[in-house]
Amino acid sequence: MVAVQEESMHDRTSGVNFGPVDLVKYAEAFGAVGFMIEAPDQIGQTLKKAFEIPGPVLIGIRVDYRDNLKLFENPARTSS
Numbered sequence: 001m002v003a004v005q006e007e008s009m010h011d012r013t014s015g016v017n018f019g020p021v022d023l024v025k026y027a028e029a030f031g032a033v034g035f036m037i038e039a040p041d042q043i044g045q046t047l048k049k050a051f052e053i054p055g056p057v058l059i060g061i062r063v064d065y066r067d068n069l070k071l072f073e074n075p076a077r078t079s080s
Contacts, residue, residue: 004068023060032056 003016027034033053035046037060050057 001068004065023058027056027058030056032058034058034060036060036062038062 003013006013006016024034024036032055033050035050035057037043037046043061046059050059
């Protein structure tokens with residue numbers, strides 16, 4: 001979200017690219033369990049597994065942010 005706002009206001013981003021993060025390994029590094037949801041049909045089964053685990057669980061969900069910039073478009077800025 002920060003990247004979208006920076007792009008909207010300054011036509012560039014700064015300090016928001018952290019590279020790929022393996023959320024499952026990240027969770028495990030702190031003693032938690034991690035799951036990664038790759039598709040919408042995995043949400044239910046992943047939540048069921050997560051609720052069966054005693055202790056902290058981190059669930060990552062892939063999100064396509066390509067259209068988010070449109071949410072911040074200023075109508076006055078885009079009009080001809």
